[in-house]
Amino acid sequence: MVLGPGGVLHEIDDDGPGRSGTWTCHYYATQAGEGGGQLGVYGPPIAPVEGQVVGLMCWDESQQLVHSAVFVFDPADPVPGIDDPAQAAGLAEQRLPLSLPRVETSPPVGTGQLVGVPTWLWVGGAWRPLQASATLDAVTATVIATPTSVTWEASDGQRTTCPGPGTAYVPSRPVSVQHSSCTLLFEDAGTITITATITYAVAWTSNTGATGGLPDVTRAAAVTTVVHSAQAVIH
Numbered sequence: 001m002v003l004g005p006g007g008v009l010h011e012i013d014d015d016g017p018g019r020s021g022t023w024t025c026h027y028y029a030t031q032a033g034e035g036g037g038q039l040g041v042y043g044p045p046i047a048p049v050e051g052q053v054v055g056l057m058c059w060d061e062s063q064q065l066v067h068s069a070v071f072v073f074d075p076a077d078p079v080p081g082i083d084d085p086a087q088a089a090g091l092a093e094q095r096l097p098l099s100l101p102r103v104e105t106s107p108p109v110g111t112g113q114l115v116g117v118p119t120w121l122w123v124g125g126a127w128r129p130l131q132a133s134a135t136l137d138a139v140t141a142t143v144i145a146t147p148t149s150v151t152w153e154a155s156d157g158q159r160t161t162c163p164g165p166g167t168a169y170v171p172s173r174p175v176s177v178q179h180s181s182c183t184l185l186f187e188d189a190g191t192i193t194i195t196a197t198i199t200y201a202v203a204w205t206s207n208t209g210a211t212g213g214l215p216d217v218t219r220a221a222a223v224t225t226v227v228h229s230a231q232a233v234i235h
Contacts, residue, residue, distance in 0.1 A: 122166030
């Protein structure tokens with residue numbers, strides 16, 4: 001529903017599968033010259049008149065901003081763009097099943113790392129595109145998030161970015177036949193936090209033929225391990 005200074009101005013009855021809860025919207029006056037451009041509003045909510053350039057902003061039940069637009073107010077179409085493909089894509093993005101990375105290392109975190117010995121890094125689980133869809137009335141958009149890289153950061157200041165999930169170390173295979181370019185080398189003993197951040201490239205398609213891209217999204221997880229000094233053995 002759209003609320004104004006005196007109460008409800010417009011109420012939209014839409015039980016389509018893309019509607020999640022109730023949206024609360026307000027009209028606002030816009031900065032001079034911004035009609036049709038980037039949203040720039042000021043002041044309290046207003047009750048617009050026909051032909052007035054207004055900003056419309058809508059929030060869902062969790063108080064997240066889910067829609068914003070600037071347009072010339074037309075009583076015959078008081079909330080234009082609600083069922084725009086890009087809006088459906090924004091809802092679909094919220095449904096992406098992006099879980100936190102499963103941080104894996106060799107030597108394993110529980111056994112600790114060694115000074116001067118490269119620590120192998122990789123993220124466990126499937127490395128594949130993930131998708132979700134949302135429908136607003138007759139408009140359906142599908143968003144696909146494709147993992148592109150993992151950035152590894154250690155609390156001692158080290159940082160490296162790997163173009164994939166990294167290579168898992170297999171204890172049953174000879175060391176000589178295994179290799180990883182995704183490693184960190186610790187020079188000092190102590191407690192270290194290692195953070196893995198997966199970056200996803202996000203794009204969308206729709207049943208209207210419209211397509212587009214969204215900003216990259218990330219998911220991060222961290223583990224804490226202990227770096228030990230290697231002990232020399234003297235015979």
